[in-house]
Amino acid sequence: MKYIFKNAFKSITRNKGRNILMGIIIMVIACACAVTLSIRNAANKLVEAYENKYNVEASLTYNREKLMENIAADADSAEEKIEAFNDIEAITIDEINTYGDSDYVDYYYYTYNVGMNSDDIDAATEQIAKVTTSTKTTTNQGGFPGGFGGGSQSTTTRKTEIIQNMGTSGDFTLVGYSSYEGMTDFVDGSYTITDGEVSDDFTSNDCVINSELAELNDLAVGDTITIQSVNDDDLTYDLVITGIFTDSSEATNDMTSMYSSSVNKIITNSTFVEKVVADDDDAKTTITPTFVLTSKDVVDKFTTEVTTEGLDENYEVTTNLDTIESETESITNVSSFATTFLIVTLAIGGVVLLILNMINVRERKYEIGVLRTIGMKKSTVTLQFVFELLSISVIALLLGAAIGAVSSVKIANKMLASEITSASEEQEKIRENFGGLGKTSESTTDEDTTTETDTTDNKVDVANGVVKISEVTSIDAVVDFKVLMELMAIGLGLTLFSSLSAMISIAKFSPLAILKERS
Amino acid sequence: MKILELKDVCYRYEDSEKDDYVLKNINYNFDLGKTYAIKGKSGSGKTTLLSLISGLEKCKEGKIIYDGKDLAKSDLDKYRSNSIGIVFQSYNLLPHLTAIENIVLSMDISKLKIKDKNKEAIRLLAKVGLSEKEGKRRVLKLSGGEQQRVAIARSLSYNPDIILADEPTGNLDEQTENDIIKILTDLAKNENKCIIIVTHSVNVANKVDIIYELVKR
Numbered sequence: 236m237k238y239i240f241k242n243a244f245k246s247i248t249r250n251k252g253r254n255i256l257m258g259i260i261i262m263v264i265a266c267a268c269a270v271t272l273s274i275r276n277a278a279n280k281l282v283e284a285y286e287n288k289y290n291v292e293a294s295l296t297y298n299r300e301k302l303m304e305n306i307a308a309d310a311d312s313a314e315e316k317i318e319a320f321n322d323i324e325a326i327t328i329d330e331i332n333t334y335g336d337s338d339y340v341d342y343y344y345y346t347y348n349v350g351m352n353s354d355d356i357d358a359a360t361e362q363i364a365k366v367t368t369s370t371k372t373t374t375n376q377g378g379f380p381g382g383f384g385g386g387s388q389s390t391t392t393r394k395t396e397i398i399q400n401m402g403t404s405g406d407f408t409l410v411g412y413s414s415y416e417g418m419t420d421f422v423d424g425s426y427t428i429t430d431g432e433v434s435d436d437f438t439s440n441d442c443v444i445n446s447e448l449a450e451l452n453d454l455a456v457g458d459t460i461t462i463q464s465v466n467d468d469d470l471t472y473d474l475v476i477t478g479i480f481t482d483s484s485e486a487t488n489d490m491t492s493m494y495s496s497s498v499n500k501i502i503t504n505s506t507f508v509e510k511v512v513a514d515d516d517d518a519k520t521t522i523t524p525t526f527v528l529t530s531k532d533v534v535d536k537f538t539t540e541v542t543t544e545g546l547d548e549n550y551e552v553t554t555n556l557d558t559i560e561s562e563t564e565s566i567t568n569v570s571s572f573a574t575t576f577l578i579v580t581l582a583i584g585g586v587v588l589l590i591l592n593m594i595n596v597r598e599r600k601y602e603i604g605v606l607r608t609i610g611m612k613k614s615t616v617t618l619q620f621v622f623e624l625l626s627i628s629v630i631a632l633l634l635g636a637a638i639g640a641v642s643s644v645k646i647a648n649k650m651l652a653s654e655i656t657s658a659s660e661e662q663e664k665i666r667e668n669f670g671g672l673g674k675t676s677e678s679t680t681d682e683d684t685t686t687e688t689d690t691t692d693n694k695v696d697v698a699n700g701v702v703k704i705s706e707v708t709s710i711d712a713v714v715d716f717k718v719l720m721e722l723m724a725i726g727l728g729l730t731l732f733s734s735l736s737a738m739i740s741i742a743k744f745s746p747l748a749i750l751k752e753r754s
Numbered sequence: 755m756k757i758l759e760l761k762d763v764c765y766r767y768e769d770s771e772k773d774d775y776v777l778k779n780i781n782y783n784f785d786l787g788k789t790y791a792i793k794g795k796s797g798s799g800k801t802t803l804l805s806l807i808s809g810l811e812k813c814k815e816g817k818i819i820y821d822g823k824d825l826a827k828s829d830l831d832k833y834r835s836n837s838i839g840i841v842f843q844s845y846n847l848l849p850h851l852t853a854i855e856n857i858v859l860s861m862d863i864s865k866l867k868i869k870d871k872n873k874e875a876i877r878l879l880a881k882v883g884l885s886e887k888e889g890k891r892r893v894l895k896l897s898g899g900e901q902q903r904v905a906i907a908r909s910l911s912y913n914p915d916i917i918l919a920d921e922p923t924g925n926l927d928e929q930t931e932n933d934i935i936k937i938l939t940d941l942a943k944n945e946n947k948c949i950i951i952v953t954h955s956v957n958v959a960n961k962v963d964i965i966y967e968l969v970k971r
Contacts, residue, residue: 238862249850605846608810609908610835611863747810750846751801 239615243623250595254627257591261631261729262638264584268725269639270646271577272718278570282563289559290341291528293537295326295334298551305549324547328509331524334541339533340526344417347508348521350405351501352468355461356452358406359498404519405465407499411508413437417525418502420484426497431456431478437504443478447498455479462501466517472510474503531556581725588733592624596740603741604749613741620737625730632726636719757915757948758784758807763816765802776802780816782966786915789942789949791959794968800952803968804920807950808840809833821915835864839909843921845901847893853879853904854889857911864912878907882937899930906937916948917941923958935961 247254302323310316328345335343412418414437420426421433434441444454454460456476464470480502482495512518528537538552546552596603606616763780766772776799784790794800805811806818809830818825820837834840847856857875861868868874879889882903893901902922909917919938923931935951935958942949942963951958959965 238859242859245850602848605848606863607831608808608834608840608846609860609863610831610833612831615863745810747805750842750844 239619240622243619243626246599246619246623247626253591253595253598254623257588257624258627258631258634260584260587260591261628261726262635264580264729265632265635265722265726266639266642267580267635268577268722269636269718270643271573271580272721273639273643273715274646275570275573275577276715276718278566278573281566282570285563285566286531286559289555289562291531291534291559292555293526293528293534293552294554295524295541295546295550296553298549301551302549323549325520326522326524326547326550328522330544330546331522333544334524334546335526337526337537337540339528339537339540341529342414342416343524343526344412344414345505345522345524346417347411347413347505347512348523349409349411349508349511349518350465351407351409351462351511352405352465353407353460353462354468356448356454359448359451359494360406407462407501409462409508409511410500410502411505412502413505416527417523420482420497421480425484426480426482428478428480431476433502434477434504438506439504440472440474440507441477442474442501442503443480444476444501445495445498446479446481447494449476449479460501464511464515464518466515470511470514472507474501474507528554531559581729585729585732588729589736592733593736593740596620596737600744600749600752603744604746607744607746608750617734617738617741620741621730621734624734624737625727628726628730632722636722755786756783757786757821759817759819760807761817761819763803763806763813763818765799765806765811765814777806777968780968784916784948784950786948787942787946788964789939789962790951791962791965792950792952792968793954793959793965795970798968798970800968801920804918804952807916808838808918835860836866836912837914837916839906839912839914839917841902841905841909841917841919841922843924845893845898845905847901847904847908849892849894851893852890853884853893853896853900853907854886856893856904857889857908860908860911866912875907875911878910879904881910882907883933898925899927899933902926902930902934903937906934910941914947916950919949919951921953922951923953923955928957931955931957 302320306316306319310319328347331343331345334340415433416422418426418433421428428443429446431443433443442460444460449455452460454476456479458476459473460476461471461473463472482497484496508520512520526537528534534552534554534556541552603616607613760780760782763777764775765777766775770776780803792800792803802811806813809825809828812830813826820828820833825833840846847853848859851859854872854875857878858871861871861874876886876889879886884900884903884907888896888900889904893904896904902925906917906919906922917938922938923934926934938949938951939961941947949962951962953959
């Protein structure tokens with residue numbers, strides 16, 4: 236076998252001009268492939284990063300079609316319809332916990348609201364504040380889902396409230412979150428802490444309040460406020476203010492009110508709200524569960540599971556998949572473009588190499604004839620030709636990959652620059668919204684909960700009450716090991732494809748005919 | 755000793771008429787240590803016979819027996835690389851290689867275990883009257899006679915029993931022709947080879963032991 240390689244190398248150096256030309260063509264193909272592969276990989280990583288950022292969240296919302304159907308069947312008048320609506324079983328915390336234990340759920344959280352009064356502080360009474368838990372969700376005060384009875388409708392599926400008992404009542408709304416993830420107003424920047432911070436103890440009696448309410452009652456961080464049940468004045472609770480926030484959400488632009496919609500909102504943890512509700516059987520509550528699924532592939536399985544577990548037919552599982560897909564659409568397009576470009580490059584390159592190889596074989600017909608006459612087997616002659624092309628391909632691929640590696644970073648980053656900037660800015664903004672809590676990301680010492688900084692992972696991770704935010708700082712559009720392996724596979728494929736003509740010709744050539752022709 | 759036997763060998767081209775044979779019922783025997791000439795006019799089937807004997811074509815009717823084995827059932831590549839040396843009128847050497855490299859390549863293909871192939875190639879070249887210096891030249895830089903000597907040396911590189919020469923002196927002057935024929939006849943006498951020469955030349959035919967003449971039908 237050694238002599239085949241020796242012979243092949245001799246042939247390569249003998250036909251310098253043609254081999255350099257073939258090398259250049261392969262190098263150009265390799266360079267284009269390296270760039271497109273790295274762009275595609277980078278785009279895919281970015282999509283993955285977005286998918287991590289926007290966890291696949293499932294909510295339990297009213298199945299409007301079913302709800303309308305059921306209410307219409309049971310009631311005729313508007314009063315009866317309202318009564319029928321009120322009779323619909325609400326989702327309970329036990330149910331939420333059951334669904335949350337599913338293998339398809341990574342983690343889950345919920346928001347628990349209850350109306351409260353207070354003799355200690357004054358509510359902003361210029362206008363009754365609306366009960367809103369998220370600027371992105373429905374503000375629905377007593378209206379029927381589906382259109383009758385008033386209330387605005389959600390424009391997004393990211394999060395939808397489940398309102399029980401015609402909403403909360405009382406001067407204040409006590410909002411309890413089970414974790415940081417549920418505090419979407421802070422995550423999306425609607426609320427921003429201006430003094431103090433959001434407490435990391437989800438079992439305490441700490442709270443944060445609107446700056447307008449603080450100003451109205453001359454309250455500051457560290458003060459204690461007392462609130463009471465709307466049904467029983469003797470049921471009182473003390474809350475310590477740990478932070479003051481401002482509300483910059485669109486709801487504050489309501490020109491009929493001088494206050495923001497969250498002015499009478501007292502934000503605490505769900506454990507505290509559960510305690511309040513446990514004391515007061517008549518408390519009117521609102522529960523908003525969110526289940527973060529392990530991946531987008533398990534949505535159907537999770538839906539089937541909660542239905543099997545006994546989810547009321549008036550409810551359905553809705554997700555934020557549409558939002559995620561719309562966020563990643565432009566990047567997916569870049570990836571698709573790169574893939575198409577790759578296919579076109581390979582097709583053109585493959586054909587050019589095939590033609591060059593055909594010419595090569597025709598030029599070396601005499602050599603093939605002599606080798607076959609002195610007893611070299613067809614397979615050995617073919618092997619020598621393939622080895623020659625493979626040697627040129629490997630050298631050209633490495634050179635092409637090197638050039639591609641240098642240029643791909645610049646090209647990919649330029650193509651995806653706007654995405655990188657917006658991703659980075661958003662992460663910084665989230666840190667600020669929580670009163671700088673994100674700064675603790677590198678100070679955690681618990682090995683089990685430490686998240687390694689990954690340039691493509693910008694998931695907001697909460698463990699032991701510490702918010703850890705890693706971010707997208709650059710796009711990793713490099714010719715890495717994976718790209719190199721893909722390039723090698725492409726090179727091998729191209730070599731074999733373009734050697735096809737040589738293989739077929741060598742198999743068909745009659746040495747005697749070749750030599751006769753020569754004579 | 756009989757080394758090659760042609761038994762009722764017939765040959766016709768695939769696109770020819772059913773009875774239009776180029777060769778019909780050829781029965782020749784070839785012994786080791788003898789020199790043979792195959793004569794015949796153009797179109798008599800000399801080259802076809804050569805291609806059948808050399809294993810470049812398969813015999814479809816009749817049999818060619820080499821060393822007791824039917825060639826049709828043998829590995830013809832191995833037969834060409836180990837048992838029969840072919841010398842062509844136009845030499846058929848690889849022009850991008852030196853004379854020594856041409857010979858060494860032939861040794862490589864035959865897969866014979868030769869300790870120092872270069873040294874053996876130089877020895878073979880010396881046998882046909884070429885120096886080491888000439889052996890290190892690209893074959894295109896050698897004269898016609900020298901190239902034919904290289905071709906003979908190459909055919910000897912794996913020590914075959916038969917050397918088949920197709921018009922080996924067709925492109926050479928008389929003096930060189932005599933030299934080449936002497937080399938070939940000496941190989942038969944001194945090394946017990948079976949030398950088969952396809953030729954038009956009366957001069958060549960006069961120097962061999964046995965002449966077979968093909969007649970166009």
